[in-house]
Amino acid sequence: MSPIIRRGGDDFTLPSKYLLFILTIVCVGLIVITFNTNIFSGPLNSVAGVFVVPFQKGITAVGTMLKDTTDRLSEITRLIEENEELRAQVDELTISNTNLEQEKYELTELRTLYELDSQYEDYQKTGARIIAKDAGNWYHAFVIDKGSDDGIMPNMNVIAGGGLVGCVTDVGPDWAKVQSIIADNAAVSGMVLSSSDNLIVSGDLELYKQGYLSFSKLVDSADKVRIGDKIVTSNISDKYLPGILIGYISTLDDDANNLTKSGRLSPAVDFEHLNEVLVLLDLKKQAEK
């Protein structure tokens, strides 16, 4: 290191409070800009993706493997006990199964009525693996290992295990950020399957720890909605394709205004153990064509 350069370095001593001031303005500027537009997301996402995503992919794979092995060891003893219980349960279930067989007939009839089956199949899907989850503990966003190179675009719906997980909010070349419906800042327009009444499903950190989502603004003047009814995404949602299962109603209360109802629903997807998801490649507008 030559002395000249060092002296140059010494001269350049911007007091920290000015630096703080400048960076504060930069931050506020960025917040304002990104609040109104999304011009930065493209290039920044690509740069960040190059440095971070490959590592996340590798480490998540190893981490899940380690976790699996440790879980397996600790669960063996528990499984032996559980096995006994389950055997007893199998007998009970065989009996109830026969009852259900009869109800299944009814169900297939209802399904064809709502054309749920065909709708799910019509959508083009692609599988993706979750490689990173939210850095903070407040929201439930995660990153998947497919991006614009695989044809993924913002606002595409993400499902897993037959239920709605969330939608893509941000895309890089080989990664995409998914906002889940259980996040505290997420809201989905839903519909009760049996009565086609619309409602708003919103994530709630407080309820989620108990395993619920909350819903509100259900107009049910005919009083037909019951606990256990299926809630699916509605036709009028701007991002979500219609007819994707969200969950089942578990509590139902009248609001103070006596016009609408609200309550809780249990989600159809097990968000705790989510590793792989399906991204529906159809966007809402195209599907509604």
Add this chain to the structure above:
Amino acid sequence: MSFRRLFFNLIFVLVSFILQTTVFRTFDLGGVTPNLLMIFAASTAFIKGDKQGLLAGFFCGLLVDIFFGSYLGFFALIYMYICFVVGKLHDIFYTQNLAVPIFIIGLSDFVFGFICYILMFLFRTKFNIGYYMNTVIIPELVYTTLVAIFYYPIILAFNNSIDERELRSEKKFV
């Protein structure tokens, strides 16, 4: 700031972020992960002073913003200010003692959690602060502090070795 220091800080930021979003997500306690980025940023601020600290905080926050933030600059701003304040403590305390920095890291994580609660939840009329304290802020604080006990000495050791090297190269020319 030498190239070596820049390089190691960059590596530390990336490693902290990647570990935080992958490994520690798999090994979470009660659904909560430690805030490694806060440990790194606060440690740097504590070891090297306010200027380096606020830069470290800015870039840590920016990385979180790019991947998980709704608006660019939001977390950068929070991280930066916390680290600036922590950096002011650099002149008061010794860095070699383990207890003080660990306490400060815990405190800064608590402040971070509290600011997050206010900006992201209280402003949306979610008033149940006791609940958020018990399920997110306090567990994160405890876990972060535990991890910091092992992480801080590593950061300190790296910083010391870089300091030494810089000092040596300076002496060569005197």
